[in-house]
Amino acid sequence: MTKHIITGLAAIAALAACATAPEPGLPQFAADAPAPVASVDPRVKFKDGERYLRDLSANLDMPREEICKELSRYDCMTDAFRIVLGGVEAPNLLVNEPIENAALTSPIAVDRVALHVCSNRVRMDRENPAKAVLFRAGAFGADGQAKNPDAKWLNATADAIYGSILMRSPSEREIQNLTAYYTQVSDGRAINSPDVAADWVILSCFAVASSLEAVFY
Amino acid sequence: MKRIHNSKGAIIAFGLSVAALGFAAIAPGAPVIQSAYAKPPAPMAFCHAYPEAKACNTGFAECVACHTTPPARNAFGMQISEKLAPGVARPLSDEDFLKYLPAALKAVEDLDADSDGFSNIVEIMAGTQTADANSVPRALACAADDASRAADAQWNVCSFDAAYAFRKVHMDFCGRSPTRADMDAFRAITDEKAKLARISEALDQCLDSPYWLGPNGAVWNIANAKIRPAHAVKSGENPGPVPLGDYDDDYNLFTWANSDDHDVRDLLLAQYFVKRTGPVTLEQISEEELAKRPRGTAQPVPKEKRVGMISTRWFGAVNTMFTSIPRTTAAQAYRSYLGFDIARMQGLNTVPHEPKDYDIKGVGAPECAVCHATLDPLSYPFTRYNGISGGYSYNDDRLKDYVRVDGPRVAEAPAGGMIIGQEVADLLEWGKVAANSDAFAMKVTYDYWKLLIGREPDVNDQAEYTRMWRGLKSATTYNYRVEKMLHDLVLTNAYGRP
Numbered sequence: 001m002t003k004h005i006i007t008g009l010a011a012i013a014a015l016a017a018c019a020t021a022p023e024p025g026l027p028q029f030a031a032d033a034p035a036p037v038a039s040v041d042p043r044v045k046f047k048d049g050e051r052y053l054r055d056l057s058a059n060l061d062m063p064r065e066e067i068c069k070e071l072s073r074y075d076c077m078t079d080a081f082r083i084v085l086g087g088v089e090a091p092n093l094l095v096n097e098p099i100e101n102a103a104l105t106s107p108i109a110v111d112r113v114a115l116h117v118c119s120n121r122v123r124m125d126r127e128n129p130a131k132a133v134l135f136r137a138g139a140f141g142a143d144g145q146a147k148n149p150d151a152k153w154l155n156a157t158a159d160a161i162y163g164s165i166l167m168r169s170p171s172e173r174e175i176q177n178l179t180a181y182y183t184q185v186s187d188g189r190a191i192n193s194p195d196v197a198a199d200w201v202i203l204s205c206f207a208v209a210s211s212l213e214a215v216f217y
Numbered sequence: 218m219k220r221i222h223n224s225k226g227a228i229i230a231f232g233l234s235v236a237a238l239g240f241a242a243i244a245p246g247a248p249v250i251q252s253a254y255a256k257p258p259a260p261m262a263f264c265h266a267y268p269e270a271k272a273c274n275t276g277f278a279e280c281v282a283c284h285t286t287p288p289a290r291n292a293f294g295m296q297i298s299e300k301l302a303p304g305v306a307r308p309l310s311d312e313d314f315l316k317y318l319p320a321a322l323k324a325v326e327d328l329d330a331d332s333d334g335f336s337n338i339v340e341i342m343a344g345t346q347t348a349d350a351n352s353v354p355r356a357l358a359c360a361a362d363d364a365s366r367a368a369d370a371q372w373n374v375c376s377f378d379a380a381y382a383f384r385k386v387h388m389d390f391c392g393r394s395p396t397r398a399d400m401d402a403f404r405a406i407t408d409e410k411a412k413l414a415r416i417s418e419a420l421d422q423c424l425d426s427p428y429w430l431g432p433n434g435a436v437w438n439i440a441n442a443k444i445r446p447a448h449a450v451k452s453g454e455n456p457g458p459v460p461l462g463d464y465d466d467d468y469n470l471f472t473w474a475n476s477d478d479h480d481v482r483d484l485l486l487a488q489y490f491v492k493r494t495g496p497v498t499l500e501q502i503s504e505e506e507l508a509k510r511p512r513g514t515a516q517p518v519p520k521e522k523r524v525g526m527i528s529t530r531w532f533g534a535v536n537t538m539f540t541s542i543p544r545t546t547a548a549q550a551y552r553s554y555l556g557f558d559i560a561r562m563q564g565l566n567t568v569p570h571e572p573k574d575y576d577i578k579g580v581g582a583p584e585c586a587v588c589h590a591t592l593d594p595l596s597y598p599f600t601r602y603n604g605i606s607g608g609y610s611y612n613d614d615r616l617k618d619y620v621r622v623d624g625p626r627v628a629e630a631p632a633g634g635m636i637i638g639q640e641v642a643d644l645l646e647w648g649k650v651a652a653n654s655d656a657f658a659m660k661v662t663y664d665y666w667k668l669l670i671g672r673e674p675d676v677n678d679q680a681e682y683t684r685m686w687r688g689l690k691s692a693t694t695y696n697y698r699v700e701k702m703l704h705d706l707v708l709t710n711a712y713g714r715p
Contacts (some may be wrong), residue, residue, distance in 0.1 A: 028657035036364050036367075036370055036371075036372075036374075037359065037363045037367040037370065037374055037375065038374070039715055040357045040358070040359055040374070040375070041357050041714065042374075042709070042715070043670060043671055043672070043714075045671040047388065050392065051388060051392050051393060054392055054393045055393055055394050058393060058394075058396075060395075069247055075680065081413075088441060090438075090441040090444075091446040091451065092448050093445060093449035094445075094447070096441035096442040096445065097438075097441065097442055125343070130425050146689075163397070167394065167396070167397040167400060168397070168400075217384065217386060217390050217396070
């Protein structure tokens with residue numbers, strides 16, 4: 001798990017770096033859309049844990065009550081991280097209102113939930129390929145004969161990740177960032193390994209599910 | 218109106234209050250005198266001078282307009298102090314203070330107490346803090362070039378963005394994002410009026426969702442701080458180990474008054490109770506059904522003496538408990554339904570010759586009287602309603618039971634009192650005055666504003682915020698129907714501008 005988190009953080013850092021300073025050899029998007037206008041009065045709100053999980057539940061086709069359980073027993077929002085994820089528990093804990101500012105552990109909890117959900121989704125995809133949502137083997141190893149993932153499969157998977165989690169098509173740059181990330185995930189490992197591909201899907205899913213766009217509204 | 222929620226200040230004020238109460242406790246029977254240090258008439262006098270100031274929406278400004286923690290003055294208060302009747306012996310009487318204050322305020326209008334580049338008068342009228350350099354009037358308009366670019370961007374950050382509002386309505390009222398198909402369909406709408414109609418339609422659907430209306434839903438959670446449930450003493454369904462009262466009645470009444478075509482003033486006027494008949498459905502309970510309830514969930518206050526949320530069994534159990542003069546009960550009602558937190562010195566409206574200290578608690582000490590001259594007259598109408606002792610019932614002679622503990626004068630405490638400057642004969646009138654006040658409409662609006670906008674209304678929100686709460690009061694606008702107000706609130710710039 002720790003390795004996953006570290007790799008995940010590396011993924012975020014890599015994506016952020018790609019967004020601001022494209023590496024040599026990657027397509028340049030400098031002539032993309034002009035810099036967005038900054039809001040004069042930004043009012044971005046935290047989804048809170050329940051709405052975050054409801055969205056992931058609906059978008060990734062996972063039952064809400066099963067989507068995230070700590071120690072395989074405790075619901076991530078209701079039982080494990082309710083208060084730090086912006087919930088309330090008035091009758092027993094006397095927390096009548098959501099905490100005014102995010103707790104130190106709030107981002108850790110969000111990351112943990114995102115990683116739980118993405119890991120579970122990919123596990124389910126591998127167990128039942130016919131109903132796969134993110135990790136669709138397709139041309140990549142569907143018949144047990146793993147091949148190197150081609151650009152078409154990578155692009156389609158990146159598109160599925162953005163489409164499922166953020167409910168929109170990714171930009172060309174976003175696809176490029178995710179597909180380029182595959183080489184980092186496979187570094188030192190067999191590039192045609194289904195495990196490597198699954199790790200890439202998990203971590204890409206994690207990067208998108210823990211993005212500002214997925215967590216706030 | 219911008220409410221100041223300075224936690225450090227509140228802690229200090231609370232500490233001083235505790236210290237003052239402690240002093241009072243060791244000096245029972247302390248003489249009842251008016252404070253020589255604080256000037257409770259000042260908030261109202263300030264608003265007589267500046268009736269159009271944003272800080273005076275409720276008729277009196279907050280103490281922090283001139284003070285840090287009263288009586289300590291902030292920079293603006295010190296400027297006024299220098300100009301206030303120079304040469305006249307201190308302390309000033311209340312009469313002299315009121316006489317000289319207008320001239321002192323006038324004298325400092327063009328000064329800039331916090332050196333933020335805006336004069337005191339500009340800040341007073343704009344609603345920003347005269348003694349806080351970080352609080353300054355500012356315009357929120359985009360430059361023309363930015364506005365043009367923003368209009369073509371994914372999010373239009375320079376004006377109301379219908380697609381953004383559509384998504385937010387789903388998130389805030391349904392507890393989930395719209396589906397991709399819903400979002401694509403919305404973006405395909407080209408007519409601006411049709412977009413607004415679609416937002417309104419989505420809102421109507423979500424207002425009936427379990428996320429909004431159900432147990433532990435959004436409306437339910439707004440009531441938490443007002444009801445203050447404690448499972449350990451819950452009776453009825455899912456009882457705690459020491460069942461005293463069932464707060465489900467309180468949550469149900471709150472949800473009822475805040476939903477559908479119901480009058481939200483019933484929070485303070487209702488003489489009925491409500492039961493939940495389904496996840497999002499409620500109905501009034503007949504008196505016959507109510508009378509058949511077992512002892513643990515009975516509502517002993519007779520129908521004609523009920524005053525909405527503030528006379529329920531639960532409200533008495535957790536606030537009045539065993540006290541003769543239920544100050545905590547009154548303060549909780551004042552805080553919950555009018556937005557005035559006396560512990561933060563909000564809503565102080567001194568009543569002459571108060572507090573009379575009928576129960577010999579020492580509240581007449583100067584440090585205590587600053588608040589108790591407002592709080593005690595606010596509390597008297599609650600004195601006929603029993604808490605735990607007395608079985609949550611109504612009793613005209615209730616205070617006679619407290620003579621042995623609180624002294625003979627406690628029985629002289631009147632049933633009538635005073636709230637926001639108006640005399641009331643009993644708690645029924647208390648509820649009526651409160652429910653029809655500007656402060657009540659503001660507090661209702663404030664709760665939803667905080668939930669939906671995600672922060673307290675600030676100076677730049679004043680026009681829209683004021684339109685909302687005034688509309689809530691207006692018979693021809695929302696007529697105290699919360700859902701009608703919400704339909705307009707989601708179309709404000711505050712809500713729909715990313």
